[in-house]
Amino acid sequence: xxxxxxxxxxxxxxxxxxxxxxxxxxxxxxxxxxxxxxxxxxxxxxxxxxxxxxxxxxxxxxxxxxxxxxxxxxxxxxxxxxxxxxxxxxxxxxxxxxxxxxxxxxxxxxxxxxxxxxxxxxxxxxxxxxxxxxxxxxxxxxxxxxxxxxxxxxxxxxxxxxxxxxxxxxxxxxxxxxxxxxxxxxxxxxxxxxxxxxxxxxxxxxxxxxxxxxxxxxxxxxxxxxxxxxxxxxxxxxxxxxxxxxxxxxxxxxxxxxxxxxxxxxxxxxxxxxxxxxxxxxxxxxxxxxxxxxxxxxxxxxxxxxxxxxxxxxxxxxxxxxxxxxxxxxxxxxxxxxxxxxxxxxxxxxxxxxxxxxxxxxxxxxxxxxxxxxxxxxxxxxxxxxxxxxxxxxxxxxxxxxxxx
Numbered sequence: 370x371x372x373x374x375x376x377x378x379x380x381x382x383x384x385x386x387x388x389x390x391x392x393x394x395x396x397x398x399x400x401x402x403x404x405x406x407x408x409x410x411x412x413x414x415x416x417x418x419x420x421x422x423x424x425x426x427x428x429x430x431x432x433x434x435x436x437x438x439x440x441x442x443x444x445x446x447x448x449x450x451x452x453x454x455x456x457x458x459x460x461x462x463x464x465x466x467x468x469x470x471x472x473x474x475x476x477x478x479x480x481x482x483x484x485x486x487x488x489x490x491x492x493x494x495x496x497x498x499x500x501x502x503x504x505x506x507x508x509x510x511x512x513x514x515x516x517x518x519x520x521x522x523x524x525x526x527x528x529x530x531x532x533x534x535x536x537x538x539x540x541x542x543x544x545x546x547x548x549x550x551x552x553x554x555x556x557x558x559x560x561x562x563x564x565x566x567x568x569x570x571x572x573x574x575x576x577x578x579x580x581x582x583x584x585x586x587x588x589x590x591x592x593x594x595x596x597x598x599x600x601x602x603x604x605x606x607x608x609x610x611x612x613x614x615x616x617x618x619x620x621x622x623x624x625x626x627x628x629x630x631x632x633x634x635x636x637x638x639x640x641x642x643x644x645x646x647x648x649x650x651x652x653x654x655x656x657x658x659x660x661x662x663x664x665x666x667x668x669x670x671x672x673x674x675x676x677x678x679x680x681x682x683x684x685x686x687x688x689x690x691x692x693x694x695x696x697x698x699x700x701x702x703x704x705x706x707x708x709x710x711x712x713x714x715x716x717x718x719x720x721x722x723x724x725x726x727x728x729x730x731x732x733x734x735x736x737x738x739x740x741x742x743x744x745x746x747x748x749x750x751x752x753x754x755x756x757x758x759x760x761x762x763x764x765x766x767x768x769x770x771x772x773x774x
Contacts, residue, residue: 371406372417372764374398374737379425380408381745382729383714390706390745393729398426400735403763407731419766421739424758427709427748428729429498429736430690431716433532434626434647434677436503437488438516440472440481443683456656456684457580457608466506466540469682473506473516482519488688489529490770492680495689495754498736498762499530501677501720503574505539510559513537517569527770528762530736532720534602535561535570538582538590553586557593565597571721572623573599577613584612591620600721606631607652618642624675624719628662629653640670645719648711649679650696651687665702674703675719676711691756694749705746735764 380393399407399416412418446459446468459465473481492500504516517533524531537560538553545552564570573594577587591601601620605613607627614635617625625631625639626647639646648662664674676697679685687693694708703711717727726734739759742748747756759766 370417371399371401371413371415372419373412374400374419374421374426375412376423377421377426378423379744380729381425381427381709383710383727385714385728390709392745398729398735398737400764403735403765405729405731405733405735408729424739425742425744426729427738427740428713428727428733429738429760429762430496430712431499431720431722431727432492432497432677432680432690433501433624433675433716433719434649434679435492435500436505436679436681437492437500438473438481438485438502438504438519439469439488439506439682440476440484441469441682442686443468446683450657460540465683467543469506470508470540470542474509474512478515478519481515482522485519486523486527488680489523489527489531492678492688493529493760493770494768495691496738496757496760497678497690498738498760499532499717499720499722499726501532501534501572503534503536503539504570505536505574508537508540508542510555510563513560514563514567514569517564517567521569528765528767529770530726532572532722533570534572534574535564535594535599536574536576537561538575538587540576540581549586553582553589556590561590561593561597561599565599570599572602574602574604576604577611577616578604578607579609579611584616587613587616588620591622595620602626606635610635614639617644623721626677626679627652628667629658629660631662636667636670636672639667639672645675645715646672647675647677647716647719648697648701649677649685650700651685651693652679653700654696655685655687661696661700663702664697664707668703668707673715673718674707674711675715676703676708677716689754691748691754692752695752698749705749708749709745735761737761
């Protein structure tokens with residue numbers, strides 16, 4: 370059925386050709402079967418009218434880095450951090466990722482599904498109509514598969530588009546602290562083949578960081594993933610320069626994420642590649658650190674920037690990309706225009722979908738946000754998602770993600 374959104378104050382979308390925001394006024398958006406057909410002044414005959422009531426409209430945001438498959442929060446660790454403990458201190462004391470792993474390993478499928486569904490719906494209601502979502506809190510073959518099956522079923526049972534990532538290389542599980550290469554072999558020989566066999570993931574990600582997975586271990590895992598059809602992504606240079614950005618370029622990763630401590634050499638390598646630099650300022654804020662990724666320098670060097678929440682129970686409980694835009698502007702040196710690009714067009718590129726989502730354009734999915742704003746500056750200015758009036762997914766206004774497909 371054809372529908373037409375009328376009475377729109379302004380349409381804001383990125384223009385890749387001009388590399389700037391295109392602000393469109395006096396036009397309607399014509400949609401058929403969830404796909405944008407036309408942006409025009411007319412209203413087709415027998416078209417169902419959707420009154421925007423003077424809203425501004427943007428593309429639905431794409432959150433291209435999240436960890437939503439977990440059972441419980443870790444508020445006790447927040448108290449430890451404000452008492453002076455570092456992320457690594459907490460991890461070494463048995464907290465951090467390991468405590469979430471314990472919960473996931475001791476949960477059944479139904480428990481994990483319900484909690485993950487709650488997390489995905491909350492991200493959606495904050496404006497993220499498409500979400501990259503990682504496993505990584507299972508760290509055994511069965512529990513990683515369980516986590517990815519949860520994501521697969523939520524993707525099938527809801528309107529949200531989920532881009533699943535296998536991240537068995539998130540940390541070393543208990544019992545493998547002194548047998549790290551053996552765990553890497555398990556990932557390569559058992560986990561990745563099973564993930565590929567069941568078609569449970571599009572991507573493979575590794576936490577390449579001193580104290581976690583080395584560059585050589587990360588390379589082995591990502592190369593194995595490539596052989597099985599899983600595209601590489603990488604957690605890179607978060608706490609110190611580990612050479613992970615250079616590895617991302619070498620391996621042809623779609624994105625290198627975090628990059629707070631990336632070296633000048635790493636920036637140069639990224640600038641000479643097609644790797645998207647996904648910045649996660651919410652994590653820097655949440656961990657109480659003072660060195661944010663230098664997005665301004667990266668852009669000046671020709672690197673394309675995406676922004677994401679890094680939503681997870683330990684180092685970023687932020688679910689709102691407007692909040693992340695605010696942080697990106699304030700602390701990473703991004704202009705409001707570049708921050709807007711970073712959560713729409715560039716984040717769509719970070720999930721290989723820039724020809725389907727991230728723009729308001731003919732033949733793109735009608736994934737749209739209706740805003741109570743006067744101009745684009747107000748999205749980060751108001752700091753949160755409270756100015757969202759309505760969310761449209763696949764041409765349907767929705768406030769509930771369940772059973773929409």
